[in-house]
Amino acid sequence: MAALRFGVVRESVADGREWLDFARRVEDSGIGTLLLRDHFSAGAFGQQLAPFSALAAAAAVTTRLRVGTLVLSNDFRHPAIVAHEAASLHLLSGGRFELGIGAGWYQPEYAAAGIAFDTPGRRIARLDESLSIIKGLLAGTPVRHSGEFYQIDGLDLDVLPMPRSGAPRLLVGAGGPRMLRLAARHADIAGVLPAPIRDSADGDDPRDRLPAAFDAKVGVLREAAGDRFGNLEISAFGTFIVTDRRLAATENLIARRGWSGIDAETVWQMPTIFIGSAEQIRSDLLERRDRRGLSYLVAGDGALPALAEIAGGL
Numbered sequence: 149m150a151a152l153r154f155g156v157v158r159e160s161v162a163d164g165r166e167w168l169d170f171a172r173r174v175e176d177s178g179i180g181t182l183l184l185r186d187h188f189s190a191g192a193f194g195q196q197l198a199p200f201s202a203l204a205a206a207a208a209v210t211t212r213l214r215v216g217t218l219v220l221s222n223d224f225r226h227p228a229i230v231a232h233e234a235a236s237l238h239l240l241s242g243g244r245f246e247l248g249i250g251a252g253w254y255q256p257e258y259a260a261a262g263i264a265f266d267t268p269g270r271r272i273a274r275l276d277e278s279l280s281i282i283k284g285l286l287a288g289t290p291v292r293h294s295g296e297f298y299q300i301d302g303l304d305l306d307v308l309p310m311p312r313s314g315a316p317r318l319l320v321g322a323g324g325p326r327m328l329r330l331a332a333r334h335a336d337i338a339g340v341l342p343a344p345i346r347d348s349a350d351g352d353d354p355r356d357r358l359p360a361a362f363d364a365k366v367g368v369l370r371e372a373a374g375d376r377f378g379n380l381e382i383s384a385f386g387t388f389i390v391t392d393r394r395l396a397a398t399e400n401l402i403a404r405r406g407w408s409g410i411d412a413e414t415v416w417q418m419p420t421i422f423i424g425s426a427e428q429i430r431s432d433l434l435e436r437r438d439r440r441g442l443s444y445l446v447a448g449d450g451a452l453p454a455l456a457e458i459a460g461g462l
Contacts, residue, residue, distance in 0.1 A: 149437065149438065150437065150441070150444075151443065152380060152433055152434070152437055152443055152445070153180045153181070153344070153443065153444050153445075154179050154180055154181070154444075154445050154446070154447070154455050154458075154459055154461075155175055155179065155180060155181035155183050155214075155216070155383075155444065155445070155446040155447075156179050156181070156182055156183065156447060156448070156449050156451070156452055156455065157183045157184070157185065157218055157385075157446060157447070157449065158183070158184055158197075159193060159205065159446075159450070160193075160194045160195050160196070161195060161196070161197050161202075161385060164205070165455075166456065167197065167202060167205065167206070167237060168205060168206065168209045169209055170182075170335045170449070171205075171209055171213065171215075171449070172204035172210060173211040173438070173452075174213060175200035175210045175211070175212055175346070177452060177455070177456035177459075178456060178459050178460055179213075179455055179456065179459060180213070180214055181213070181214040181215065181216055181246060181446075181451065182203070182206055182213055182214070182215050182216075183215070183216045183217065183218040183246075183446065184196065184197060184199040184202055184203060184215075184216075184217060184218070185199070185217075185218060185219075186199050186217055186219065186220045186221050186224065187221075187254065187257060188224075188257065188261070188366065189254070189256065189260055189261075190258065191256055192254045192257060193253070194374060199217045199220065200233045200237060200266075203215040203216070203237060203245070204237055204240060204241070204397055205311070206339035207237070207240065207241035207242075207244055207245070208240075208278060212440050213243075213244065213284035214244045214245070215237075215241060215244060215245055215246070216245060216246030216247065216248055216316075216319070217246070217247060217248045217249070218248045218319070218321070218339070219249050219250040219319065219320075219321050220247070220248065220249045220250070220444065221249075221251075221252035221253075221254075221454050222250065222251055222252060222271070222274060222275045222278050223252045223258070223263060223264075223271065223459070224249075224252070224263070226298075226446070227277075227278040227279075227281040227282045227285075227298060228281065228285065228300065228303060230247075230249070230278070230282055230360075231281070231282045231285035231286055231305060231459065232285075232315050233303060233412065234247045234282070234286065235285070235286055235305055235308055235312065235315070235316075236308065238313065238314075238315065238316045239308065239309075239312055239313060240311070242313060243313035243314060243316075245316040245336070246316055246317050246318075246319055246322065247282075247316045247317070247318050247319065248318075248339065249275070249278075249279070249282075249318070249319070249320060249321035250275070250318070250320065250321045250327075251268070251271040251272050251274070251327065252265075252271055253345040268344070269326075272326055272327060272330065273296065273297070274296075274297045274298075275330065276330055277293070277295040277296070277297050277298050277336075278297075278298065279318070279320070279330070279334040280293065280334075281293050281298060281300055282318075283305065283306050283315075283318065283334065285303065286305075286314075286315035286316065287305065287312075287315060288305065288312070289304065290302050290303065291303050291304065291406055296356040301446075301447070317336040317337055317381075318334065318335050318336050318337065319335060319336070319337035319338075319343055319383065320334060320335040320337075320338060320339065322338060322340065322341060322365075323338065323340070323341030323343045323344040323345065323365070324341060324343070324344035324363060325368050327344065327409060328340075328365055328368040328369055328372065329368060329372040329396075329416065330370070331369065332369045332370075332371075332372035332376075332377070332380065333372065333373070334380060335380065336379070336380070337381040337382075337383050337384055337444060338369055338380055338381070338383065339383045339384065339385075340360070340362065340365050340366070340369075340382060340384045340442075341384075341385075341444075342356035342357050342420075343356040345408040347459050348408050352405055352406075352407075353440070354373035354405070354407040354409075354410045354414075354415075354418075357418045357421065358414070358415055358417070359418070359421075359440075361421060362384075362419045362420070362440065362442075363440065364417075366382065366440060366441060367381070368396075381443060381444050382440070382441045382442050382443060383442075383444035383445070383446060384419070384420045384442055384444075384445065384446070385420065385445075385446050385447065386420045386421070386422060386445040386446065386447050387401070387420065387421045387422065387423075387447070387451075388422045388423075388429065388445075388447050388451045388454045388455060388458065389401065389422070389423045389424075389454065390424075390425065390426050390429065390454040390457055390458070391423065391424065394412075394416075394423055394424045394425075394428070395412055397423050398412040398415050398416065398423050399453065401414060401415065401421075401423070402415065413453050419436050419442055420442075420445075421441055422458075425460070426454075426457050426458050426461055429458050430458060430461055430462055433445070433458070433462075
């Protein structure tokens with residue numbers, strides 16, 4: 149059974165010194181991974197640092213903390229550049245980098261930068277090609293690829309010194325069947341989303357968070373992964389609220405998210421929602437890991453105190 153582990157996404161940053169202090173604080177809290185999103189427009193999630201340089205700085209001031217992207221937009225960089233950056237950061241950090249990548253979704257950012265925002269099908273097909281190239285390059289083999297989107301002729305990463313400390317673990321975020329099947333083929337970590345991110349104004353339907361919906365997604369992963377499913381780590385973005393007023397906190401969450409037709413008992417069964425005492429949450433985490441294979445939970449930086457308390461008792 150996979151060990152439970154946790155990651156924190158830094159939602160914003162004030163300046164360089166604050167970022168380095170935060171990285172050390174995450175490591176000291178016992179959380180395993182510090183993650184950054186990949187946006188160059190504040191419209192998506194507010195102010196953000198560019199991921200590779202910021203994560204390299206975080207790795208330089210820590211010793212145990214893993215660092216990663218959640219997730220890169222495939223359309224922003226050529227896969228050869230991604231592979232070079234990822235392999236370099238993995239090397240410099242002593243093997244502590246996780247490469248998360250997705251098909252891209254925030255259309256206003258694309259438009260502002262003059263990047264073509266293709267249909268979901270074309271963005272996913274391009275990501276599929278890109279992942280094949282990135283995996284080959286990170287494996288240390290020459291890559292030859294002739295596809296619809298990329299042409300690679302015998303490239304390898306001989307620009308980096310050998311030997312290298314393996315390849316970074318690859319995470320693919322997925323909410324719909326096609327992306328789930330892609331993650332099953334390529335990823336080491338499947339980041340299960342409640343639903344496909346369809347556009348920049350996508351909603352939050354509580355039905356997408358119910359146990360049956362989560363289990364159906366894992367079922368797609370299981371069928372598509374075949375023999376490699378046993379080595380696939382299941383991850384998700386979680387909500388963590390440590391409280392001694394579980395019912396009131398849950399009803400407040402329902403109201404904040406504008407959910408209707410959902411009661412507290414239903415919310416408590418959602419695989420990625422954790423509300424209650426630290427002991428209650430630890431019990432829920434272990435039960436959901438054992439039943440559903442969910443072992444890698446990620447939350448925003450506002451949840452760091454709660455995650456530290458929870459993780460400290462496991």
